Amino acid sequence: MSxxxxxxxxxxxxxxxxxxxxxxxxxxxxxxxxLLIGPNGAGKTTLFNQIAGDFxxxxxxxxxxxxxxxRLPTKKRVRMGLSRTYQxxxxxxxxxxxxxxxxxxxxxxxxxxxxWSSLAAKRDMMARADDALAAVGLGDAAGRExxxxxxxxxxxxxxxxxxxxxxxxxxxxxPLAGLSADERETVRALLEHIPRDVxxxxxxxxxxxxxxxxxxxxxxxxxxxxxxxxxxxxxxxxRTREVYLGH
Amino acid sequence: MTLRGSRFWALMxxxxxxxxxxxxSDYYLGIATHALVLAILALSLDILIGQGGMTSLGHAxxxxxxxxxxxxxxxxxxxxxxxAIPFAIAMGTAVSALxxxxxxxxxxxxxxMITLALGQVMWGAAYRxxxxxxxxxxxxxxxxxxxxxxxxxxxxxxxxxxxLALMVALVCIxxxxxxxxxACLRGTKDQPKRMNMLGHDVWSIRFLAFVFAGFWGSIAxxxxxxxxxxxxxxxxxxxxxxxxxxxxxxxxAGTLTGPVVGxxxxxxxxxxxxxxxxxxxxxxxxTFIIVVSVMPRGLVPGLKAWFAPKEGxxx
Numbered sequence: 001m002s003x004x005x006x007x008x009x010x011x012x013x014x015x016x017x018x019x020x021x022x023x024x025x026x027x028x029x030x031x032x033x034x035l036l037i038g039p040n041g042a043g044k045t046t047l048f049n050q051i052a053g054d055f056x057x058x059x060x061x062x063x064x065x066x067x068x069x070x071r072l073p074t075k076k077r078v079r080m081g082l083s084r085t086y087q088x089x090x091x092x093x094x095x096x097x098x099x100x101x102x103x104x105x106x107x108x109x110x111x112x113x114x115x116w117s118s119l120a121a122k123r124d125m126m127a128r129a130d131d132a133l134a135a136v137g138l139g140d141a142a143g144r145e146x147x148x149x150x151x152x153x154x155x156x157x158x159x160x161x162x163x164x165x166x167x168x169x170x171x172x173x174x175p176l177a178g179l180s181a182d183e184r185e186t187v188r189a190l191l192e193h194i195p196r197d198v199x200x201x202x203x204x205x206x207x208x209x210x211x212x213x214x215x216x217x218x219x220x221x222x223x224x225x226x227x228x229x230x231x232x233x234x235x236x237x238x239r240t241r242e243v244y245l246g247h
Numbered sequence: 248m249t250l251r252g253s254r255f256w257a258l259m260x261x262x263x264x265x266x267x268x269x270x271x272s273d274y275y276l277g278i279a280t281h282a283l284v285l286a287i288l289a290l291s292l293d294i295l296i297g298q299g300g301m302t303s304l305g306h307a308x309x310x311x312x313x314x315x316x317x318x319x320x321x322x323x324x325x326x327x328x329x330x331a332i333p334f335a336i337a338m339g340t341a342v343s344a345l346x347x348x349x350x351x352x353x354x355x356x357x358x359x360m361i362t363l364a365l366g367q368v369m370w371g372a373a374y375r376x377x378x379x380x381x382x383x384x385x386x387x388x389x390x391x392x393x394x395x396x397x398x399x400x401x402x403x404x405x406x407x408x409x410x411l412a413l414m415v416a417l418v419c420i421x422x423x424x425x426x427x428x429x430a431c432l433r434g435t436k437d438q439p440k441r442m443n444m445l446g447h448d449v450w451s452i453r454f455l456a457f458v459f460a461g462f463w464g465s466i467a468x469x470x471x472x473x474x475x476x477x478x479x480x481x482x483x484x485x486x487x488x489x490x491x492x493x494x495x496x497x498x499x500a501g502t503l504t505g506p507v508v509g510x511x512x513x514x515x516x517x518x519x520x521x522x523x524x525x526x527x528x529x530x531x532x533x534t535f536i537i538v539v540s541v542m543p544r545g546l547v548p549g550l551k552a553w554f555a556p557k558e559g560x561x562x
Contacts, residue, residue: 052444078446090441092434102427103434107446112431113455119427161445 004066005030005199006169011050011060013223020046021057022224028169028216030065031196035214036203037234039243043223044203045087048171051201052084053077064169078108081168085158087177087203091146097157098142101129104161132164133157136190152183159190163198170194172202176209184209211235219243255503259417263410273402280402282514283409284470287416289494289506291463294420296492297501298429299456300436304359305366306491308346309464311483312369313339314472318386319379328394336465343461347454366488373480385479388472399473409470413507416463421503423459432456493531497538499545508546 008026012019020043028034036044050057053074062070064080072080092100105125106112120126133142136156141149146157155175162170175191176184188209194200204210211217217234219226221243227234234240263283270276288310295301317335320326326334350361373380380386391400399405423429434442435449443449472478481487490513498509516534521527542549 054440054443074443075446075448078444084444086441086444090438090444092437092441094437095430095433099430103430103442103447104445106427106431107442112427112447112452115426115428115459116422117427118422118425119430120425122427165445 003030004028005032005064006051006201007061007063007066008047008051009061009063011057011062013046013050013055013057020223021050022222023060024220024223024225026201026218026225028199028201030199032199033213033215034199034201035210035217036201036220037205037207037210037217038220038226042220044220045173046223047220048084048173048201048203051171052082075107078165081166082171083162083165083167083169084171085162085173085175087174089151089154089158091154091157091161093146096143096145097133097138097149097160098126098129100146100157101132101161101164102126104132104164105129108165129164132160135163136160137186152179152186155179155183155187156190159187163194167198169199169201172200172204174203174205176204176206188213259504260414263414266410267403267406276406277402278514278518280406280409280474281518282511283406283413283507284467284474285491285494285514286507286510287413287470288464288467288491289498289510290416290420290503291460291467292491293495293500293502293506294423294432294456294460294463296495297505298424298432298436299453301354301453301457302359302492303350303362303460304485304488304492305346305350305362305364305369306460306464307483307485307487308366308369309339309343309461310468310471310487310491311373311478311480312342313465313468314478314482315373315380315386317469318388318472318478321392322386322388328392332394332469335469336462339465339468340458340462343464344454344458347457347461351450351453351457363485363488366483366485370480370483370485373483380480383480385477388476391473391476405474409474412466412470416466417503417507420463424503428452428455493535496545497535499547499549502545502547505545505547512546 004027006026006028008024010023010025011021012023013021024047038044049055051062053072056071061068064077064082067080069077069080092103099119102119102125105128130139130142133139136159138153138156138160141153146154159175176187179187184206191213202210211231214231216228217231218228219234219240226239226243227237266279267276270279288306291309292303292306295303313335316338317331320331320334321328346365349365350358353361374382391405393399399408431442431447431452435452439449471482494509494513495506497512498507499505513531516527516531520530524530538546
């Protein structure tokens with residue numbers, strides 16, 4: 001048993017002539033809050049896609065709590081305790097918030113093959129969906145359709161769907177993207193209240209929130225790790241400035 | 248206002264019971280029976296289109312193939328209908344599973360083209376394999392045989408069989424829509440990537456939906472050959488597939504009543520109006536153009552929005 005929650009071991013990925021990921025190694029401890037930063041096109045989301053299993057790395061290995069998952073299909077990774085949110089909202093717009101969360105629960109718990117029983121009659125699942133919504137402050141909105149909610153509420157629904165799955169490792173891809181100052185504060189507080197038995201890897205551009213949240217920071221550029229360290233170390237390092245200001 | 252729950256079922260039952268009394272003659276009841284058989288086909292196709300977001304142009308396979316299977320086994324192998332019917336449904340469903348594996352390699356236009364190609368293969372086989380299918384002449388059944396000792400030879404008795412089958416299909420598909428599987432299927436339509444990330448097996452969900460559609464299509468296919476007492480390559484043809492698609496789109500994909508309404512309208516235009524108007528295909532096209540320009544989501548959702556209280560949701 002490895003003592004890392006998530007271990008990305010020397011993975012590389014090329015798309016034709018473009019090296020999207022170059023020998024990236026990432027070791028995240030259980031309960032850690034890891035922040036991934038880097039300019040646009042640095043390969044942060046591409047790295048998430050490989051951890052999630054959207055596509056496979058050309059070389060290297062990915063492990064969850066020491067368990068090999070480099071070539072597993074996404075659904076197996078989810079069963080092992082991996083969840084993810086998206087930078088671009090990826091919700092089910094014609095359904096209620098409650099059913100959006102129910103789809104997340106069906107994904108981890110199974111039960112999605114039942115063709116005769118009514119989903120709404122799964123009272124236990126509906127109650128847990130409502131709990132997950134209440135936990136992000138959307139308890140009153142459970143019966144509303146996604147189309148009738150604000151952008152800020154949808155961001156929180158993204159989070160509720162991932163948290164409802166009770167993940168061990170949670171990948172957050174810009175959970176604050178596009179939010180107003182007030183809404184950012186709400187989401188920041190929510191993130192802070194996620195218990196420490198959930199390990200979090202987050203991509204975020206809002207440095208005020210992200211830096212305060214993170215234990216460890218990894219700076220990526222051109223698909224490779226430039227440096228890694230605590231907040232103070234990364235801020236003080238001249239290479240950070242170089243990557244962001246490109247002087 | 249939406250027709251939900253008990254009100255929907257009461258109205259639908261009332262409509263099916265009243266129809267034989269309301270229509271002036273057996274001739275019209277026969278046309279109503281044709282329409283309801285095709286309504287089951289349209290409902291089955293809507294599992295793919297309305298729920299799963301997979302537009303198929305080869306759904307006539309599940310009308311024509313079981314029709315041929317039932318006709319051939321009864322006429323050429325002297326099977327009793329009690330054996331021929333389950334065999335035909337099983338065969339149609341098995342072929343849908345095979346074709347699902349082939350079609351689900353692609354999405355969108357690619358999926359459409361593969362279903363179209365598979366449909367054309369089946370049509371070509373029916374047309375050319377004269378020894379098996381009788382080619383252009385098709386297979387004729389002289390009289391409608393009794394099933395389980397029940398005489399269904401009259402127009403009225405066969406109408407009852409079809410009306411009951413339609414009710415059963417509606418109940419099953421209604422349950423499917425409200426079930427966890429239905430929610431998952433609609434999820435794969437809207438956000439396949441997210442469904443995958445939530446831990447669902449998107450391919451298998453689509454596969455199962457395809458087989459469901461094939462199963463209910465095969466029920467329609469068996470009723471079709473018992474209705475017309477005749478099957479020819481046209482039952483497998485592209486125009487037949489396109490007609491089923493038209494019924495779904497015209498009535499409203501993703502609704503329970505839409506495909507039924509679409510099937511009735513198109514059958515009426517095709518059989519009743521065509522005896523007064525020569526260019527009925529043009530009329531069909533014109534109807535379609537008008538409906539999709541005024542109500543792009545189809546007649547049933549369109550009319551619902553029309554009559555809905557104006558403050559909420561109606562565009």
